[in-house]
Amino acid sequence: MLQRVAMVILILNAGVAVSVGIAFQQASLAPTVNPETSTVAQQSLAIIVNRSNPVDDVSFEELRKIFLGERSHWSNGRRITLVMIEAGRPERAAMLRELYRMNETDFSRHFLHGLFTGQVLVSPKTLSTPVGVCKFVFNVPGAIGYVRASDVDDFVRVIRIDGRLPESKDYSLRIPPTVR
Secondary structure, eight states, rough: HHHHHHHHHHHHOOHHHHHHHHHHHHHHHHHHOOGGGGTTTGBBEEEEEEEEEOOEEOOOOHHHHHTTTTOOOOTTSSSOEEEEEOOTTTHHHHHHHIIOOOOHHHEEEEEEEEHTTTOOOEEEEEESSHHHHHHHHHHHEEEEEEEGGGGGTEOOOOEEEEOOEEESOOOBBOOOOOGG
């Protein structure tokens, strides 16, 4: 469609067509910036659990152990189910860098090796969208996952990390500007 519009304009007026075609193409490729989604809280990752989960606050190191699969059960005895967003998403890249301190290859190697040796007790379930993660956590009482704070719905609960929620200035899980 863009090529047809540019061709028609080109036929009508060759001098104007180039500038109009380029401006149209640049406008359609330019990222839209919504001031409401650029706040600190909305670029933070929220750690979410099922509403029935008794955990309200975890330390960063305890959260890391949970997501590394080194802990298999919550304090109430319910089995932990990890949920992650698929590879290639900014949320996952931020979690790998900030919490796991790994890249995708190291992450895969960690879980394959850990499950084989028995050092990892829980492997993550991977879902493609934040909505899917929220729905899964809502439906599975022992589930824990992450989404952008702006993607949290009323059916899951955000837990604190070291006493802080995503809107806190010194919250530890954020999506850096380069991976948004």
